Amino acid sequence: MGSDAAREQRLKQLIQVHEVKLLRMCYMLLQDKALAEKAVQETFYKAYQDMEQFYEESSEKIWLMKIAVNSCKDMWHAVKERHKTPDMLPKAALPFEKKDEALILAVMALPLKLREVVLLHDYQDMSASEIAQTLGIPSWAVARRIKAAVKELETILEGGKSHG
Amino acid sequence: MDEKELRERLYHAVDTRLSGLEADPWLAERVIAHGRESKNVKKKISVGLVWMIVLMLIAVTALAVAAWRDFAPWIAQTEHDEGDFINWPAEKKQIVIEALAEHEFIEKTEEIQALCEGRLNQDEASRMADEAAKAFVGNENICFMNIMQAAWGPFDDWSDEDRAWYSQVMDDTGVDQSDKTVYAVPAGNVSRDEAAAIARKSVAEACQVDENVLDAYRMTVNYQLPEFREPGDEQPYWYVVLEAPRNMSDKLFSDIELFVHPETGELLETASEILSARKNIPVPPDNQLFREIRTYEEKAKEMGAYTFGEWPLELKAVYSKEITPKVQAIVESGDLTELMNCGQPDMRVVAQSSSIYGIPQNGMMTQEEAFQVASDALAERYAIPHDLFEEYDEIAVYYDVTDEPLWKFVFNPKSLPVEKLKGGYDDPLFQMCYRAEVDAGTGQIVCVEEFPFETGKWTLEYMKKWY
Numbered sequence: 001m002g003s004d005a006a007r008e009q010r011l012k013q014l015i016q017v018h019e020v021k022l023l024r025m026c027y028m029l030l031q032d033k034a035l036a037e038k039a040v041q042e043t044f045y046k047a048y049q050d051m052e053q054f055y056e057e058s059s060e061k062i063w064l065m066k067i068a069v070n071s072c073k074d075m076w077h078a079v080k081e082r083h084k085t086p087d088m089l090p091k092a093a094l095p096f097e098k099k100d101e102a103l104i105l106a107v108m109a110l111p112l113k114l115r116e117v118v119l120l121h122d123y124q125d126m127s128a129s130e131i132a133q134t135l136g137i138p139s140w141a142v143a144r145r146i147k148a149a150v151k152e153l154e155t156i157l158e159g160g161k162s163h164g
Numbered sequence: 165m166d167e168k169e170l171r172e173r174l175y176h177a178v179d180t181r182l183s184g185l186e187a188d189p190w191l192a193e194r195v196i197a198h199g200r201e202s203k204n205v206k207k208k209i210s211v212g213l214v215w216m217i218v219l220m221l222i223a224v225t226a227l228a229v230a231a232w233r234d235f236a237p238w239i240a241q242t243e244h245d246e247g248d249f250i251n252w253p254a255e256k257k258q259i260v261i262e263a264l265a266e267h268e269f270i271e272k273t274e275e276i277q278a279l280c281e282g283r284l285n286q287d288e289a290s291r292m293a294d295e296a297a298k299a300f301v302g303n304e305n306i307c308f309m310n311i312m313q314a315a316w317g318p319f320d321d322w323s324d325e326d327r328a329w330y331s332q333v334m335d336d337t338g339v340d341q342s343d344k345t346v347y348a349v350p351a352g353n354v355s356r357d358e359a360a361a362i363a364r365k366s367v368a369e370a371c372q373v374d375e376n377v378l379d380a381y382r383m384t385v386n387y388q389l390p391e392f393r394e395p396g397d398e399q400p401y402w403y404v405v406l407e408a409p410r411n412m413s414d415k416l417f418s419d420i421e422l423f424v425h426p427e428t429g430e431l432l433e434t435a436s437e438i439l440s441a442r443k444n445i446p447v448p449p450d451n452q453l454f455r456e457i458r459t460y461e462e463k464a465k466e467m468g469a470y471t472f473g474e475w476p477l478e479l480k481a482v483y484s485k486e487i488t489p490k491v492q493a494i495v496e497s498g499d500l501t502e503l504m505n506c507g508q509p510d511m512r513v514v515a516q517s518s519s520i521y522g523i524p525q526n527g528m529m530t531q532e533e534a535f536q537v538a539s540d541a542l543a544e545r546y547a548i549p550h551d552l553f554e555e556y557d558e559i560a561v562y563y564d565v566t567d568e569p570l571w572k573f574v575f576n577p578k579s580l581p582v583e584k585l586k587g588g589y590d591d592p593l594f595q596m597c598y599r600a601e602v603d604a605g606t607g608q609i610v611c612v613e614e615f616p617f618e619t620g621k622w623t624l625e626y627m628k629k630w631y
Contacts, residue, residue: 015187
């Protein structure tokens, strides 16, 4: 990457494209608004510091998601409240249906390993191969975790079961 | 709910229910300002480590197929990059256990399930993965080869293709293959059975026996690059070994190895050439001096001591009295014929006669007291963890009475248990010998030194450091 100005310009573009979705994903991973904001800032800071790295990688999104997921994992130990109830979620800016809220809470009740795969696959719209690169696990493991997550979500949504 | 429905619902649900989580208009400015503040500050190691891990994870992209053969190279690569399994990050250990369970090599117990789903914290996950891996390989040494043997059976029973795959994995991983057997997938006009027949015929001719006589010998055949090939020579051969059973009396040979060219059927060396070359191998000296030395060595072995340094002090003292003067006289005469062993003077014999050894008299420091002083001094001088000195399995101990009595200790690094070393086989402590001398009268340290362990370069100067 060239000058500081060019790096700053690139950072602003990255933030514009990815910030909101990253923030919501980090929130669902960390279950805490302040920690999620911190993880997002940390992600963009690391990206800004190592902007050259991106040019050696195949995908901007994989590169950024790797940093974000790793930042969240670094902070996971700080998460104290791992059970969320509807009133603990941040206030919504748009109208929503109860079933949306239930699904959010169900995903947040999944084990971290399943949750990160679901969020990357179904919210960040990444393929199994991209997720494999992001998490450093084999593709078959991604596919298996997605299947396990769907099964687990059905159980949670139908039976009210919840993981800590 | 299926996967498609989940994707549609989740996307919508997150962007409505979590719509309150919005962009921070000052984020870019804060990140840039933070970057400027840190510009002149050296990057934290943690950032570097995170990137090393990220880069390493990129290497995992080829793992798209579920077959164990396709996954296993990831273990080899990770071992190459991270070192011993025991020191891997929990996340990576977990992947191995998950794969073993996935391929039904291990049972998916509740604990393994919890590990695979990430429901354990880092420490628990790491411990659980270690336990599961140890149970799988059947011993404490969790490494790629042991995992593969636990999965596929003993290496000797693997097919030629599996062995070739293993060599290719090692090559791809970046392991130096120059001193290792490199296997290949059989190719060429000569089949395995034809190669075995060619080798048998050659051996029978060389030994002037009927081929049926060789039925009593165990034959192994595989396809590999000869170990002593010329650099750049990548021609694989059929490798045929004939071994005599251990309890066979009146055997033709203990074992013989032949290489058969897969295209021409020619032998790299015939059995006659190999057996005649063996006749020219120098044999250990059989003069009076060496016979006497061997008597001492046999006595020491009966006591469980295999190196001179480990011999009991009493035996060393008698050796010093009986043998050392003879060796010193030969050295002083300048005619070293009697000391010749395999074409050159036996430096080991000369070195162990370079001092006079005795046994401590009353009033002198005991071995335990001297050991304490020696290990304290070495620990302080070379910043070695003090408790490490208890871990050496081979410590040469001498009571040297050449002049003022000295206690001497030499620590053999190759006798350290590797699992106790942070860097495993590459740990500097595994390469460095330590030596200390303590005045047995005053308890003062006379000398502490470290020197690299040498293999094969046994000069008199190096050998003397061990005595």
